[in-house]
Amino acid sequence: MASLTDVMKQVASQVAAIMYPNGTGQPSASGIPVRIYPGWPVPGELETDLAAGKAHISIFPAGKDRKTTRYLGGSWVPLTVPSHTVVMTVVGAVVTLSGTISKQNLLINLNGVSYVYAMQVTDTLTTAAAGLASLIPGASSAGPVITLTGAHAVFARVGGFGTAIKETKRQEQPVQITIWAQTPEARDAVASPIDSVLSDSNNISFTDGSFGIITSSGSLMTDQLQKADLYRMDLFYLIDYATTQTQQQTEVIAPVLNIVNAQSGLPVITVNP
Structure with missing residues (x-):
């Protein structure tokens, strides 16, 4: 502030x-x-x-000073955008990590199911790959390379952390x-x-x-x-000048889409887009 x-x-x-x-x-x-x-x-x-x-x-x-607040209930405005220092490359059923370690989330979506690992600052690319592979049934890792089994649809995402700011007065x-x-x-x-x-x-x-x-x-x-x-x-x-609040905001990498029946209100399908 x-x-x-x-x-x-x-x-x-x-x-x-x-x-x-x-x-x-x-x-x-x-x-x-x-x-x-x-x-x-x-x-x-x-x-x-x-x-x-x-x-x-x-x-x-x-x-x-003199109060000049013009409105109340201001919204959060992005201040810094998330940074990505890790790259996840997908070739068939193999996902390879490269880049440098920093605080971010790593996602592999295997056959419509998302698995997310929160990278630690003490990690290496090898330990991060091992941590992510341990969350995925049938997956294994060697160094920064993760090998998946039974894969017919695979994608990977990296999510970082940004900050947002809000004026309070x-x-x-x-x-x-x-x-x-x-x-x-x-x-x-x-x-x-x-x-x-x-x-x-x-x-x-x-x-x-x-x-x-x-x-x-x-x-x-x-x-x-x-x-x-x-x-x-x-x-x-x-x-x-403004008195402000700031907060950390996490980049969304694993959204969930729920489709429901308009008449019954019951879920029809849940997917990870």
């Missing part, structure tokens, strides 16, 4: 990318060294850095991006590229796969501490 801390960290990362477009080992877009972080400055560190010609950019909540959080510099010129040089890029943005993504909406809500310049060689500018933004 995206939390307030995630929002602060992501905004700080976005600001860092703007200030150091060529990497943090290269000069900043302002031409002076800049420290960027979520939170409020430590006075002693700020004073020392300003005296050394550095600037600070702090990212901090600018008040209480949304909120709008005011955020202030504060530039602290030793001179008005340094302050303006730092603030200008940040405001230019962020004000042209609409979306901001978070590590849980959700997205937010970022909009500018003004700025404030303060020179009250100029006697201490401290010049400040606050850039205010609103971040509309």
Whole structure:
């Protein structure tokens, strides 16, 4: 889930990318060294850095959030698709496993009946083949090869695991991006590229796969501490972001089709398509 801390960290990362477009080992877009972080400055560190010609950019909540939930009962949306690292090749009555081990399900459908083995991360292709063969009457394995008996219809499938995400609510959080510099010129040089890029943005993504909406809500310049060689500018933004839940979802590889008599309601046939 995206939390307030995630929002602060992501905004700080976005600001860092703007200030150091060529990497943090290269000069900043302002031409002076800049420290960027979520939170409020430590006075002693700020004073020392300003005296050394550095600037600070702090990212901090600018008040209480506001609920912006537009609906309830949101549906699950796929976030990551299942990955398949094992390949099952069927030739006649022989099934051969190849590839690499990972958490996934292996299926062999023999004559209309499905047999599924849950591969373990401690498996090898040989042990996975043995585990699957042990579930199938009359089957045997040698290495990664499974041999079936009495087979007239065979197919194999590999099923992986993906993740899905669901929004439970949304909120709008005011955020202030504060530039602290030793001179008005340094302050303006730092603030200008940040405001230019962020004000042209609409979306901001978070590590849980959700997205937010970022909009500018003004700025404030303060020179009250100029006697201490401290010049400040606050850039205010609103971040509309989601609180989410995520869950693991299993890929379906062994569906069952039930056909019933419409008049009696009794089952007619059950098949594994």
